[in-house]
Amino acid sequence: MTTDAxxxxxxxxxxxxxGLPPRRAAEALHAAVDDWQGGRACAVGYGAEVEAARELYAGLAHVPTxxxxxxxxxxxxxxxxxxxLPDGALVLGVQGEFTSVTGPFEAQAxxxxxxxxxxxxxxxAAVRAxxxxxxxxxxxxxxxxxxxxADAVAEAARRVGAxxxxxxxxxxxxxxxxxTRWDVTVCSAYKWLCAPRGSAFLTVRPEAVxxxxxxxxxxxxxxxVWASVYGLGFPAASDARRFDVSPAWLAWVGARRSLEVLTGLGAEHRRRHGSDLADGLRERLGLPPQDRPVLTLPDPDGAVLAALQGAGCSAVARxxxxxxxxxxxxxxxxxxRVVDALAAHRGRPLARA
Incomplete structure (x- = not known):
């Protein structure tokens, strides 16, 4: 079973x-801390973990390493x-977007x-206009x-040169x-990729480098890398590696193992598992399916969240x-658990599977 991982x-x-780390990632991190404490850690060895994670991520994202x-x-x-960006450039974004996407552009005001x-x-449509x-x-x-x-946005951007x-x-x-559908992508790996915080990825099409x-x-x-640690004038990597930031080593020990587990499960299983559970919950709440693993419920006063937390469910208000x-x-x-918590909150039973 998937959950056994x-x-x-x-x-x-x-x-x-x-995201939660798979057992394999947690075990590797415990061992890495022991090695660090015992003086057995090695910068070159950490570098190998980073490169393995880079290759695994490339496979997940369907891009060359x-x-x-x-x-x-x-x-x-x-x-x-x-x-x-040149001075005066216009950037187009989305209302209510996560700040990490919009903030760096605001900083260039x-x-x-x-x-x-x-x-x-x-x-x-706004891109075209x-x-x-x-x-x-x-x-x-x-x-x-x-x-x-995303396909419509990419096509509109291509037509106007954005x-x-x-x-x-x-x-x-x-x-x-x-x-490959976009010029640049970014991904923080500590959520759905189940890696430690401090691991993130950037992809760049060669023509955008x-x-x-x-x-x-x-x-x-x-x-x-090891010829670039001192002095001036060292040549940057010719590909996307030129944007590498010196890695937080321990995070990458866990990231590699998390990506190994996810890769081994296969794309269709990764998509269906959470989406089917979420749609099962939607059905029992009388809501239409959405074929994605995230759903939200109205909660202007926080009472629903309190009921869920009281029933042992970890969720957040957004x-x-x-x-x-x-x-x-x-x-x-x-x-x-969610159905029972909502039934208790509403004071009436909900359908059981």
Whole structure:
């Protein structure tokens, strides 16, 4: 069973905030800490973990390994695009977007760079009408899991010559994502990819490499990493590795194992497991299916969240609603927990599976 790869976590419905590590990842991290404490840790060995994770991520995202850069945070990676924009450039984004996507562009306001936002469903049409330099959006929205019409946005951007920046953080890990569709993608791995916080990925199409700033360049961005640790003038890597940020080593020990587990489960299983559980819950609540693992319920006063937490369910409040996210460690018992908690809150029974 899928859930056997994870330690039991009954009622944990919060993958959109923080993914849980598979057993294999947790065990590797414990061993890595022991090695560190015992003086057995090795920088070169950590580097091998990073490169293994890079290759695994490339497979999950359907891109060549040379398109993948490693770092720690999505916002730092988006900032590589924002810093490279010409003065006065227009960026088009989405209303209510996660701040890591929009904040780096707002930080360039002193140069006249501006970011305008539109409703998610209007994004492709707005690209055609406004002709921005960049269109930046999340494939799946953080607040409610809604999916962008990514193909329409990409086609509109191609027609007007806009650079596409897609944040796949809330999608990759449950949704099979082909990152070749966009010029740049960013992904924080600590949510649906179940990796430690401090591991993140950037993908860049080769023709877009020179359109990014590279302003975080350090020794890890060198063409030869270990020949780039001292002095001036070292050559940067020719591919997306030139945007690498020196990795938080222990995070990558866990990231590699988490990506190994996810890769081994297969794309269709990753998509169906959480989505089927979420749609099963929707059915029992009298709601239509949505074929995604995230659902939200109205909760303006926080009472629904309190009822769920009181019943042992881990969820969060977002934008006046409760957000529930089913991932690979969840099972039908978690659906029952939610149904029972909501029935008690409403004072009437709900349908059982």
């Amino acid at each position: 994870w330690a039991p976590a009954p009622g944990y419905l919060n993958a959109s905030t923080l 040379g398109w993948v850069s490693v770092g720690s945070q999505a916002s730092v990676m988006v900032a590589e695009v924002a810093a490279a 002193h140069r006249g760079v501006r970011i305008d936002v539109v409703p998610l469903d209007d994004l492709a 406004r002709r921005p330099a960049v269109v930046a959006f999340s494939l799946a929205q953080s607040a409610d899991g809604r999916l962008a019409d 650079l596409t920046v897609c944040d796949t953080t809330q999608a990759l890990g449950w949704l099979d994502v082909d990152a 020179d359109r990014l700033a590279g302003h975080n360049r350090g020794w890890y961005a060198g063409a030869d 934008a006046g609603r409760v957000r529930l996210a089913f991932h690979l460690w969840n099972d039908a018992a978690d659906v029952d």
